[in-house]
Amino acid sequence: MRTLLLAFVALATATPALADAPIEMTLKDHKFTPAQVTVKAGEPITIHLTNKDATAEEFDSSALKVEKVVAGNSDGMVRIRPLSPGKYPFMGEYHSSTAQGVVIVK
């Protein structure tokens, strides 16, 4: 238990790894802009999501294996692991009728 806690402290004080240049994405009126991004296969990507709505949204994708809550009028980094070529849809879970997008990996 104690070693686990120590491991956590070590993890928490380390700096999180960031991919080179994050992809800028905005959420407004529960829609993503751009709603489609194209990236290279085999490279980790980071999406910097700016939520311009007043309410929180969860960037959610079972295909990308990522779920991240971004509070209203706030922003957050969505880190995505290296992917193989294909189409990976994502959505804003709280407004999935409009908040839809896709990551295309080539």
Added chain:
Amino acid sequence: MLATLVIVFREVIEAGLIVGIVLAATQGVPRRSLWVSYGIIGGVLGACLVAAFAGELASLFEGSGQEIFNATILLLAVCMLTWHNVWMAGHGREMAREMKAVGADVSAGKRSLAALAIVVGVAVLREGSEVVLFLYGIASQGGTSQSAMLIGGALGVAAGAGVSALMFLGLLQIPAGKLFSVTAWLITLLAAGMAAQAVLFLQQGGYLQVLQSTVWDTSWLLSQDSIAGRLLHTLIGYSDAPNGAQLIAYVATIAIIMGLTRWEHARHPRGNSIPKPA
């Protein structure tokens, strides 16, 4: 209203299945309902706090606060589940045999209940904070009328609780002698799935970025978006495209729990015996 119902149902069932397993695993233990209630109440309060401070939480650890938090509480739950299973290996059979009659080892039983109450709390907190954020969002923008939202939310809770109750009642159909070994396995797989999920959160937070490539992809067979896929994800940690680090965490958790369980068995040879002849 339908959107509210679906989301609330999904989150409630995910927490509810875990509560169902905990209830089945503690069948016959005095005052377990009280402890499970503590877990649920603590989880709901925690969910409101997490939702209220979502922005502040996220900004910790250079923007990875949410991921660190999720991974930490999941690993806490993994430790508590492990502890419970190991404790049961030493005392479980005695307990099943004697506890109702003599209340043997009640204080140790209480510790195990406290561990499981924490597991329940973590499950409710994780799913509950999403529900709170979602409902708060709907309420503040006022697109759907408040009453429709309330009805949708209430139906979602009822449906989620209903399905969870069915699973719990199903588990109780297992003969008492076998129930504890079934729940021990369920708890082991639950813990393994949570450990794999914690690894995913750490990777998403920018840590532990090793062995990240997908090892296999079974989304064609059972998508994690389907209801069955979601339920299996909650129960046994099913992932339709796991990566290497997740698989290692999954297998290692099972191995550690099994190893500790055998060790504890060996320390309590009599606790493991067939009921004493009268």
